[in-house]
Amino acid sequence: MRSAEMDVYDYAVVRVVPRVEREEFINAGVILSCHRSGFLQAAIALDEARLLAMDPQVDIDTVRRHLSAIVAICAGEAGCGPIAQLPFRSRFHWLTARRSAIIQTSPVHTGRCTDAAAALDHIMDRMVRPLLPR
Numbered sequence: 001m002r003s004a005e006m007d008v009y010d011y012a013v014v015r016v017v018p019r020v021e022r023e024e025f026i027n028a029g030v031i032l033s034c035h036r037s038g039f040l041q042a043a044i045a046l047d048e049a050r051l052l053a054m055d056p057q058v059d060i061d062t063v064r065r066h067l068s069a070i071v072a073i074c075a076g077e078a079g080c081g082p083i084a085q086l087p088f089r090s091r092f093h094w095l096t097a098r099r100s101a102i103i104q105t106s107p108v109h110t111g112r113c114t115d116a117a118a119a120l121d122h123i124m125d126r127m128v129r130p131l132l133p134r
Contacts, residue, residue, distance in 0.1 A: 004114035009034040011120070012096040012105040013127050014044065014070060016063055018055035020100055026050055027128045028067060031074060031105065032120040033092040039116040040088040042074040042095075043124050066103045070095060 014029035028051075029044035044067045051058055073084045073091055083094055096105045113119035 006112040006114060007034050007036050007116065009039070009111055009113055009116055009119055010092065010108050011111065011123055012108050013123075014042065014067065015104045015106065016046065016051055016058075016067075017102055017104050018051060018058040018063075020102065024054055025104065026054065028063075029070065029128060030120055030123045031070065031092065031095055032116060032123065033089065034113075034116040034119075035089060037116055038088060040074045040092055041117070041120055042071045043120055043128075044068075044071060045124060045128050047130065063102065070103070 009032055011030055011032040013027050014031060015025040016028045017023070017025040026047060028046045029042055031040075031042045033040045046063065046067060048060055051060070051063070069080065072080045073095060074088075076084050076088070076091070078084070083091060086094065096108050098104075111119060
């Protein structure tokens with residue numbers, strides 16, 4: 001039996017920066033793109049209590065809308081305007097471009113996997129979802 005071939009993927013962690021001038025953030029999701037398989041997907045898990053503890057005045061509804069837009073753009077949803085209609089790699093690069101806004105991304109990192117969806121879930125566990133007690 002032949003083992004599955006490894007694919008190279010790129011990912012960035014989605015960060016919420018409620019007060020850009022303070023440069024404090026929480027990780028809220030991951031965007032993952034795998035060129036060979038044509039995979040582009042974002043997963044979001046916003047810890048609203050943690051965000052409100054960081055900034056009690058943050059507009060949670062606005063943050064939710066922006067995070068939902070990332071997921072929709074990755075999916076290429078028609079109602080998301082011209083960015084969502086770009087080729088998937090162009091969408092990934094647009095979403096991960098550096099910006100000074102309430103929603104930002106980490107630098108892009110690279111990995112290898114046999115299943116991009118499983119890699120996305122694994123990165124969400126490591127970088128975004130709350131840590132489980134030992």
